[in-house]
Every structure is written in C-alpha cells, then in structure tokens.
Amino acid sequence: MNQIRPKRVDTMLDLASYPIKHRIERVALVNNHAIVDWSDGRQSRFHALWLRDNCACPTCRHPQALERRHIFIDEAEPRLASVKIGATGDLLLTFEPIHESRFDAGWLRHHCYQDWARAERRQPLRLWGSELEQHLTIVNYADFMETDRGLVTWISALMRDGLVLLDGAPARTGEIQRIAERVGPIRYTNFGVIFDVVSRPNPNASADTPMGLELHTDLANWDHPPGIQLLFSVSNDAVGGDSVYGDSFKVAEDLRREEPEVFDRLTRQQFDFRFHDDSCDLRARGPMIQLNADGEIERVRFNNWLRSAFDIPESEIEPTYHALRRYWLRLRDRRNQVRLKLKAGQMIAVANARVMHGRDPFDPNTGYRHMQGCLMDMDWVRSRLRLLERE
Numbered sequence: 001m002n003q004i005r006p007k008r009v010d011t012m013l014d015l016a017s018y019p020i021k022h023r024i025e026r027v028a029l030v031n032n033h034a035i036v037d038w039s040d041g042r043q044s045r046f047h048a049l050w051l052r053d054n055c056a057c058p059t060c061r062h063p064q065a066l067e068r069r070h071i072f073i074d075e076a077e078p079r080l081a082s083v084k085i086g087a088t089g090d091l092l093l094t095f096e097p098i099h100e101s102r103f104d105a106g107w108l109r110h111h112c113y114q115d116w117a118r119a120e121r122r123q124p125l126r127l128w129g130s131e132l133e134q135h136l137t138i139v140n141y142a143d144f145m146e147t148d149r150g151l152v153t154w155i156s157a158l159m160r161d162g163l164v165l166l167d168g169a170p171a172r173t174g175e176i177q178r179i180a181e182r183v184g185p186i187r188y189t190n191f192g193v194i195f196d197v198v199s200r201p202n203p204n205a206s207a208d209t210p211m212g213l214e215l216h217t218d219l220a221n222w223d224h225p226p227g228i229q230l231l232f233s234v235s236n237d238a239v240g241g242d243s244v245y246g247d248s249f250k251v252a253e254d255l256r257r258e259e260p261e262v263f264d265r266l267t268r269q270q271f272d273f274r275f276h277d278d279s280c281d282l283r284a285r286g287p288m289i290q291l292n293a294d295g296e297i298e299r300v301r302f303n304n305w306l307r308s309a310f311d312i313p314e315s316e317i318e319p320t321y322h323a324l325r326r327y328w329l330r331l332r333d334r335r336n337q338v339r340l341k342l343k344a345g346q347m348i349a350v351a352n353a354r355v356m357h358g359r360d361p362f363d364p365n366t367g368y369r370h371m372q373g374c375l376m377d378m379d380w381v382r383s384r385l386r387l388l389e390r391e
C-alpha cells in the first residue's frame with residue numbers, strides 16, 4: 001500500500017498537527033487516572049488503561065507505519081506509578097508493569113474524551129431550506145484548481161451544507177474528471193466512471209429521458225452508496241431542466257419534532273432498492289432514515305424509481321406507506337427546496353447521504369442539455385481536507 005512517509009516523527013507518531021492552544025497547568029494521579037488541569041480552566045480525566053493503550057513510543061507504535069503495535073490484552077492491567085509535566089509541557093507518565101510514556105499536550109487535548117471536549121470537536125451541519133439559495137457557497141474554478149484555499153472552501157461547504165457550486169469552468173466534456181481528481185479518486189459504479197445525462201432514444205435509466213426527476217439520493221440500491229455526486233453542465237440550453245435540491249436531514253429533523261411516530265418508522269422500517277439492466281442486478285435493503293449510535297441521522301436512502309416492492313410484515317404496509325407519504329410531501333414543499341439552473345461550465349456537488357437532487361422536465365426540442373456526472377466516496381474528501389490542514 002502506498003503510504004506518505006512522515007516528514008517529521010514527533011512524540012505521538014502522528015502526521016496531523018495538534019496546535020497547543022491550552023497548556024497543561026497541573027496534573028495529579030487520582031484513583032489510577034491522570035487528572036489534567038488546562039490553562040483555560042478545563043479538566044480532563046484520563047484512565048491509566050487508555051493512556052497505556054495510546055502510548056506512541058516506538059515500541060508501542062510502529063515508527064514508520066505509525067500504526068499501533070501495543071496489544072493491551074497481552075499485559076496485566078496497567079497502574080499509573082507517576083505523572084508529571086515535562087520541560088516542554090508534555091505529560092510524562094510511568095506505569096506498572098514498567099513502561100514510560102510521553103504525551104504531547106496538543107494531541108492529548110484533541111483526544112480528550114470528556115463530554116465538553118467531544119462537543120468542542122463536533123463539526124456542526126448547517127441544515128437548510130430554500131433560504132440557502134441566498135447564501136449557497138460558490139467557488140471559482142481557478143481558485144479551486146489552483147489554490148489550497150479554494151479547495152478548502154469547497155470541501156468545507158460540502159461538509160457543512162452538503163451542497164456547493166463551482167463556477168467558471170471550461171464548458172467541455174471530460175472537464176468533470178479533472179475537477180474530481182483534484183479532490184480524489186472517482187468511484188466506479190454501474191454507471192461507469194463518468195456518466196452522461198442526456199435524453200436518449202433507448203434509456204436504461206430515468207435520468208436519460210426528458211422527464212422530471214423527483215428528489216432522490218443516488219444509488220440507494222448499493223450497500224454503501226457513494227457519499228458525493230458531482231454534476232457538471234456542459235450545455236443547458238433546453239427550456240426547463242432546472243435543478244432541485246433538498247436537505248433530507250433538515251426535513252427528517254422536522255419530522256422527528258412534529259411527527260415523531262413517522263420519523264421513528266422511517267428509521268426502523270427496512271426498504272428495498274434495486275437497479276437492474278442487461279449487465280447487473282444490484283440490490284440493497286436499509287432504513288430510509290439511518291441513525292448512528294448517538295441517534296443522529298447519518299444517511300438517507302430515498303429514490304422512488306429504485307424502490308422495490310415492500311417486503312415487510314402485513315401489519316406494517318399501511319403505516320409504512322403513510323410514513324413515506326408524510327416525508328415525501330414535506331420534501332416537495334418549495335420551502336424545503338433550493339432551485340437553480342446550472343449554466344454551462346458550472347458544477348454542483350451534493351453530499352449524497354444527505355442532500356437529495358432532482359430536476360424539472362425539459363423539452364429536448366428547444367435546445368441541447370448535456371450534463372456529465374460522477375460519484376466519489378466522502379472518505380477521500382475528508383482525507384483531502386485533513387492533508388490540507390497539515391500544512
């Protein structure tokens with residue numbers, strides 16, 4: 001596997017930088033915990049086992065691979081023998097069984113697991129309705145391609161809003177691939193690498209007709225749908241064909257608050273999705289609104305033309321149709337939609353786990369409409385941002 005070699009192997013064998021915004025003022029050993037008082041008045045409590053497990057000395061963590069070597073189950077339960085602050089502000093520890101560890105203060109603060117610290121590290125989403133039309137982030141193509149700042153702005157907006165517009169690109173086929181590869185690898189799907197969205201005489205997908213497309217997420221029929229869809233406008237002269245976007249998380253949060261039984265059903269009930277043609281038959285099953293262990297929404301699967309017949313207990317059929325109807329009607333509410341017409345040379349990016357996309361019908365006899373799209377995984381986008389943040 002290709003791995004970027006560390007430029008600098010510091011005490012934590014970690015390539016990310018952890019600026020020290022708060023110094024360690026005091027440390028005490030209490031009940032086999034290191035109690036750290038920070039210069040901003042915060043306090044952290046670190047378990048001996050957690051500290052021993054995360055020791056980054058070259059014995060415990062491989063100095064080139066930067067991966068953990070220490071296997072905590074192979075050692076007796078560690079006891080903290082001493083704690084003190086080192087000359088450079090690090091935390092210095094000794095353990096029984098005998099071992100010495102050094103923790104960088106910035107790393108320690110960044111990994112503190114007290115509730116206040118975990119809350120500090122959360123990256124809030126900005127949920128939106130139609131008001132986003134007034135402050136959608138628009139990044140200039142040249143800034144995006146040539147400056148780190150442009151790329152950081154684009155990725156940050158995508159992570160916060162799930163929707164970002166790129167403007168001013170050369171309106172030519174294939175340009176989308178250059179744009180995507182500025183961020184990371186394109187994901188290969190049943191649509192290939194780059195797919196064309198044009199009206200075709202023999203379409204194998206609804207997108208390749210002039211029909212309107214209801215709001216949807218892409219590839220709901222995959223176990224792990226791609227996290228990002230890019231759509232580049234090569235030409236958009238036909239009458240109609242405006243793009244529509246909806247924040248499925250925002251609408252789901254409205255449901256959670258106002259129709260909790262509907263929300264609850266959409267988080268528990270399994271839905272089946274399927275795409276098939278001559279070359280594939282791809283199916284996935286999952287809740288429409290997927291929650292993480294903290295009860296936060298982490299993914300929405302919503303795609304009417306890929307939705308299969310319900311395969312659920314008889315008693316669930318009617319309430320499930322009701323729940324789907326309630327969610328869908330809210331999504332169709334203009335107040336929950338951002339609408340825009342993609343000009344030639346513009347590209348929209350949507351966070352496909354969250355933001356739905358759709359379009360109005362268009363009349364192919366009034367002009368040429370040609371979009372190119374591709375899909376990516378969000379892992380690469382987040383990774384790209386972390387690399388930029390190292391600088």
Ligand SMILES: [Fe+2]
Pocket residue numbers: 207216217218357
């Ligand atoms: Fe789509």
